[in-house]
Amino acid sequence: MWIFSGLFQAAVVTALNLRTLTGRLASSAVAVVGMAGVVAVLVSVLSIAEGIKATMANTGAPDTAIVLRSGSDTEMTSILMHEDVVAVKDAPEIARSPADGSLASAELFVVVDLVKASTGTTANAPLRGVEPAAFKVRPVKLIKGRRFEPGRNEVVIGRAATAEYRGLDVGDQLKLGLNVWNIVGVFDAGGTVPDSELWCDAGVLAPLYRRGNSRQAVYVKLTSPEAFTPFKDRLTTDPRVKLKVMREQEYYAGQSKLLSGTIVFIGGIIGVLMGVGALFVAIITMYSAVASRTREIATLRALGFRGGPVVISVLVESMILALVGGAVGAAIAYFGFNGYEAATMNWQNMSSIGFAFRVTPALLVLGVGWALVLGLLGGLFPAIRAMRLPIVTALREL
Numbered sequence: 413m414w415i416f417s418g419l420f421q422a423a424v425v426t427a428l429n430l431r432t433l434t435g436r437l438a439s440s441a442v443a444v445v446g447m448a449g450v451v452a453v454l455v456s457v458l459s460i461a462e463g464i465k466a467t468m469a470n471t472g473a474p475d476t477a478i479v480l481r482s483g484s485d486t487e488m489t490s491i492l493m494h495e496d497v498v499a500v501k502d503a504p505e506i507a508r509s510p511a512d513g514s515l516a517s518a519e520l521f522v523v524v525d526l527v528k529a530s531t532g533t534t535a536n537a538p539l540r541g542v543e544p545a546a547f548k549v550r551p552v553k554l555i556k557g558r559r560f561e562p563g564r565n566e567v568v569i570g571r572a573a574t575a576e577y578r579g580l581d582v583g584d585q586l587k588l589g590l591n592v593w594n595i596v597g598v599f600d601a602g603g604t605v606p607d608s609e610l611w612c613d614a615g616v617l618a619p620l621y622r623r624g625n626s627r628q629a630v631y632v633k634l635t636s637p638e639a640f641t642p643f644k645d646r647l648t649t650d651p652r653v654k655l656k657v658m659r660e661q662e663y664y665a666g667q668s669k670l671l672s673g674t675i676v677f678i679g680g681i682i683g684v685l686m687g688v689g690a691l692f693v694a695i696i697t698m699y700s701a702v703a704s705r706t707r708e709i710a711t712l713r714a715l716g717f718r719g720g721p722v723v724i725s726v727l728v729e730s731m732i733l734a735l736v737g738g739a740v741g742a743a744i745a746y747f748g749f750n751g752y753e754a755a756t757m758n759w760q761n762m763s764s765i766g767f768a769f770r771v772t773p774a775l776l777v778l779g780v781g782w783a784l785v786l787g788l789l790g791g792l793f794p795a796i797r798a799m800r801l802p803i804v805t806a807l808r809e810l
Contacts, residue, residue, distance in 0.1 A: 440733055443697040446690040447737025447786065448744065451779035453686055455745035455771060457679035458778070461672040462770040464756070468668035471604035472660025474637035475507075476549060479630040479647065482654035486667070487521040487628045492655075494625045499653045500632065505643035507633045509548065515633040517546035520614050522621055524588050526577040535764055536757070537577060539567075539588070540606075541614030549633045550660075552606055557582040557597030562613050568597035572607040572766030576755050580610075591620060605664055608755065608766040631660065671758060687786050694730060694790020727791045734787025738780035745779065746771045 479500050484490035492500075500506075501514045508514055520541035525534045544562060547554075552570075560566035567586060574580045586593040593612065601607040618624065634640055644657040658666075750771035758765040 440697065443690075443694050443730075443733045443790075444737040444740065446693040447734050447783045448741035450683065450686045450690045450786070451738045451741025451783050452744040452748075453741075454679060454683035454782060455742060455775045455779040456749045456769070457682055458676060458775050459745065459749055459769040459771045460754075460756070460767075461675040461679065462772055462775065463767040464675070464765070465665075465668050465672045466770050467604060467765065467767040468664040469661065470602070471606070471664040473551070474659065474661070475634045475639070476660040477632050477634060477640055477643065478658055478660050478663050479632065480628075480656045480658075482648075482656045484656060487519075490628045492518070492627045492630065496653050496655060497627055497630055499650060500630045500647065500655070503632075503643055503646055505634050505639040505646070507635050512545045512548060515545050515548050516630055517543040517549050517632075518614065518627040518630045519543070519546065520617050520621070520623060521628050522617070524610075527579070529576060529578050532578075535577075537573065537764055538609045539617070540609050540611050541617030542611050543614055546611070546631065549631045550601065550606060552599040552601045555598055555600045557595075560596055560611070560613055563616060564613070565591060565593045565616060566596045567593045567610050567612040568599055569595060570607040570609045570611075570766075571598060571600045572603075572753065572755070573610060574598055575753065576608070576764065576766055586610075603768060605765060608764060667758065671756070683782060687782065690783075691786050691790050694734065694787060695793060697730075697733070697790070726794055727788060730791025730794075731784055731787040734783045734790070735780065738783025741783065742776045742779050746776065 479492070479496075480487065480490040481492055481496075497518045501516045501518075506514050506516055522539050522541075523536045524539045526537040527533070528535045544559075547559065554568070555571065557568070560568055569580045579586065580595060582595055582598060584595045586595060599606075599611075614627065618626070632643075634643060640657075640659060647653065647655045647657050749769040752769045753766060754769065755764045755766045
């Protein structure tokens with residue numbers, strides 16, 4: 413019976429507290445704004461990691477694979493000789509078409525300096541030398557202009573790269589070192605990694621960088637997702653070559669771990685540091701609320717209300733303010749940043765990668781949950797003070 417009595421008392425005291433919020437709008441608003449700022453920043457920073465992971469994870473299909481030199485983790489450290497490329501393209505598990513033959517693209521990957529559109533400073537941009545089959549190996553869609561012609565200094569640009577760097581529109585010329593390239597097209601890779609790249613003919617790019625007939629990776633389209641295992645077994649057991657075979661999705665997902673992990677770590681530190689500040693704001697706000705209601709609390713205690721309901725009422729008020737602030741912060745993060753396109757450095761290949769902020773439901777729940785934790789901690793000590801407040805001393809303020 414005493415449980416129901418305690419709950420009733422807690423409800424009464426909480427209702428009384430909430431009615432008096434209008435008289436404490438200034439201090440309550442400070443607490444709400446503090447929580448909103450913490451949640452907005454935390455969710456926004458973590459949405460960067462989610463966006464990068466989504467960009468990487470969505471790159472590739474179950475029936476596409478990448479072949480590197482054995483022992484290489486990235487294209488930058490891989491070197492494939494002509495006989496390696498021939499062994500890959502001869503594999504029967506690779507899909508073929510009448511026009512292109514084997515749907516395999518032996519590629520080069522280099523980093524070039526371009527001017528960022530946002531800051532006017534130079535940044536590393538990925539320039540990829542591909543073969544004509546690349547447009548069928550990976551599902552890129554030409555949205556402007558045309559493809560480059562083999563054997564000519566022509567380049568096509570990913571959609572994200574056109575927004576990230578200056579002077580990358582169809583008809584513009586791009587000077588890289590002593591060579592001038594004509595921009596002839598723009599393609600859309602559906603928000604995946606190639607959207608940040610520039611593509612040209614590998615046969616033209618190789619002599620410019622003194623690569624001879626070597627390549628760094630071969631991207632292939634298999635006859636089916638199930639063909640991956642026999643394809644991998646065939647190449648990794650071939651004594652003539654030393655190759656490493658991965659699904660394209662696996663390759664890019666592995667690249668995202670370091671970058672997204674670093675951002676999550678930084679976001680966690682920012683969330684904790686800002687949370688400490690919001691915690692002190694919540695504590696001060698609730699101490700002020702308790703101090704302003706000293707007489708009310710003492711009167712209730714004199715009428716028979718126990719200390720437990722008083723503690724609950726203070727905690728509930730603190731968590732309601734935190735919930736409102738958390739919801740506001742989550743809304744700011746979602747409507748202000750979800751889908752916002754940006755770019756960052758991919759430390760695996762030292763080039764920029766475009767991505768879109770991705771504010772997921774899980775991040776929103778995490779942000780609001782963090783606000784509730786801060787609200788609970790912020791109201792705890794003021795609640796204990798309210799419970800331990802001597803009735804006689806408090807009544808003297810009447």
